[in-house]
Amino acid sequence: MRKRGRAIYTNYLGKETVFRKDFVGWLKHVAKPLFGDSFVAPDPFPDDGPLEFEIQGVPTDQEPHDSARYDYNFTSLNLYSYDLWNNAFNPFTLPEFLINAAEPPSNVQIFNESRHALSRADTARQFHRYLGGNQPTEQFTIVITTFDRDEMLNSTLKSFHKIAYLNKIVVVWCNEKRSPPRNWPQIQVPIEFVSAPDSLNSRFIPFDNIKTEAVLSLDDDIVLSHEMVLFSFRVWRENRDQLVGLVHRSTKYSAGHPVYEPNGACQFSLILPTSAFLHKTYLEAYTYQMDPSVREHVDATMNCEDIAMNFLIAHLTKKPPIKTTLYRDFK
Structure with a gap:
């Protein structure tokens, strides 16, 4: 108790500048109206200006915007809370995003004619409002890990042209023997290359280039339809602390030994983070x-990073991953 009391005094009360910052953070938490609309995400349906649509009801011309940071509510962070509380008790060094701080997607907006909405929506804008679940707006970042497959990478990058709610694409370039190519395709969002060691752990580095809470982690050979990505993103927004993806793996015991296999019955044990949404935290x-x-074991075997991430999230949340496709197998 003395140690915790000293930590509280040192980090919150001991210095005037720190105390002022804490007081302002507390005001933001309990009295957000005093700060106007600074914590309100922009309306995805502005009253003026046309919207273009890739598919019915989904706006594709949004300007990239970062996820809102919620540094004030440090108590909602539950990642290794014991270690943070007792050894590294400093709220100003916490991750930039907190998993449960953002507002969840809204409910379906109710109109008098809502029972007929899906069958006779006049416009894509109206259809999208009936569908609900997009207030406040949020975007995601695609993180693609690649080594030396330029043609495949180019094809994958092109496949995401005009997809809705995309903030940017970050390409993790793991080939230390040559520089990333400069002739990548031009799409509606920035494509940023970052160099990283030739390690499967590199796909999980929290690069500063990632400015959104939602991260779609991909390999360079994964081809997804826009509908699959957007549906998975919607599911993730309602389950922000879980791994939400499209490719599963099953585990079982056979003759006393653990078995890891790509195919299985209806049950699955893991979701591969090579095609999954997860929180940047x-x-x-x-x-x-x-x-x-x-991580050392992953480097030694050049494998198992998928198992490690699944176990890590399950350890922190006590929740399973979520699968968003009907496929038993996925090419």
Whole structure:
């Protein structure tokens, strides 16, 4: 108790400048109206100006915008809370995003004619409002890990042209022997290359380039339809602390030995993070908080990073991953 009391005094009350920052943060938390609309995400349906649509009801011409940061509510962080509380008790060094701080998607907006809405919506804008679940707006970042498959990478990048709610694409370039190419395709969002070690752990580095809470982690050979991505993104927004993806793996015991296999019955054990949405905070947990021996094993075997991330999230949340496709197998 003395140690905790000293930590509270040192970090919150001991210095005038720190106390002022804490007081302002508390005001933001309990009295947001005093700060106007600074914490309200922009309306995805402005009254003026046309909207273009890739598919019915989904706006595709949104300007990239970062996720809102909620630094004030440090108590909602539950990643290794014991270690943070007792050893590194400093709210100003926490991850930039907190998993449960953002507002969840809204409910369906109710209109008198809502029972007929889906069958006779006059416009895509009206259809989207009936569908609900998009207030406030939010975007996601695609993180693609690649080594030396330029043609495949180019094809994958082109496939995301005009997809809705995309903030940017970050390409993790793991080939240390040559520089990333400069002739990548031009799409509606920035494509940023970052160099990283040739390690499967590199896909989970929380790069500063990622400005959104939602991260779609991909391999360079994964081809997804826009509808699959947007549906998975919607599911993730309602389950922000879970791994939400499209490719599953099953585990079982056979003759006393554990078996890991791509196909199975209706049950599945893992979701591959090579095609899954996850919160950026889990990248920080994997890279900086997880026991280093796990990452060392991944480097030694050049495998198992998918198992490590699934176990990490399950350990922190006590929740399973979520699968968003009907496919038993996925090419």
